[in-house]
Amino acid sequence: MRVSKASDTDSERVGTMREGTLDQKHLLVGEDGSPNNYDLNMGLTGGGGWRTPRHRHNFDQIRYVIKGRLPYTENDVLEEGWVGYFPESVHYGPQERPEGLRTMVLQCGGASGAGYLSVAQREAVNAELAKAGEFKKGLYHYTDANGVSQTKDGSEAIFEHATGGKLEFATPRYTDVIAMNPEAYDWQKDDSGVCEKWLGSFTERDLRIGFLRLDSGAVYQAGQFPSIEILFQINGRVSAGGEEYGPETGYEFLANEGPVPVEAVEPTEFLRVVLHTF
Structure with a gap:
């Protein structure tokens, strides 16, 4: 088990790849090179908002x-408390995020x-590319080896520079x-006071998204x-590994690591995600 509290995590300003201001707290990260x-991060949109073009x-x-x-498009929004699944290879945007928006x-x-190319890898490349070109409104503008002006999505430019290969997309x-x-959705409750609310299971690799609620005790x-x-604690208080934790805490449990007991000191709710099984 790994645990990370937002209150103990420094806020970082997202680089110049997109337009606007977005601060993030990175609670937990996985292993580079792993599928x-x-x-897992929390984002706060700053003054002037945050904009991205349509991309994937x-x-x-x-x-x-x-x-x-x-x-997440010109006409569609996720309301407060809603969850969105943005699958690989699927286009979304343009986005115009308002100041004060808080998301996990x-x-x-x-x-x-x-x-997944880690944030540390992307930000390092971001700085390198900024020396040879310019990020404007989510796009990277540069001059190629033939002296011709080119434009590419900022995320795509960073990936290709980091990996040295062409960004390929799986069939959506x-x-x-x-x-x-x-x-x-309705809660499914058992006699132990553990309540589950699964929103869905996705792809042949069984990505699962839902909520978990624990009664006191x-x-x-x-x-x-x-x-x-992955658990993201929304409210309440729990005890795990000999420590107590409150809202905006992230938890990682590796495959078949458990059972690892998490006990509710008071009624508590989590967002829960089980990553793809490879």
Whole structure:
């Protein structure tokens, strides 16, 4: 088990790849080179908002809106408390995020096994590319070896510079972002005071997204899935590994690491994600 509290995590300003201001707290990160590499972070949109063009990634994203409304196209938004699954290879945007928007984001390798390029790797490349070209409105503008001006999506430019290869996209398994309203789902409760609310299972590799709620005194036995289990604590207080934790805490349990007891000191709710099984 690994645990990370937002209150103990420094805030970092996202680089110049996109337009606007976005500060992030990176709670937990996975293993570079693994198909299940991931980054669990909390984002706060700063003054002037945050904008991206329409684009796509070769990795998955799961977004939970803590405060505000998250636009993910010109016409579609995730409401406060909603969860969005942004599958690899699926286009979304343009985005115009308002100041003050707070989100939890889990970026992770998708079902194709292409993995996930870590933030540390991307930010290092971001700085290098800024010396040879310019990021404007989410696009990278540069001059190629033949002296011809070129434009490329900022994320694509960073990936290709970091890996030295062409960014390839798997055939999309879905046609759009999947927006989910958790309030429309019912809790499934057992006699032990552990309540589950699964929003969905995705792809042949069984990515699972849902919520977990513990009554006071209830014990959840974590880490019993065949892949990495991630919990993000929304409220309440729990005891785990001899320590107590409150809201905005992230937990990682490796595949079949459990059972690891997590006991609710008071009623507590988590967002829960089980990463793809490879």
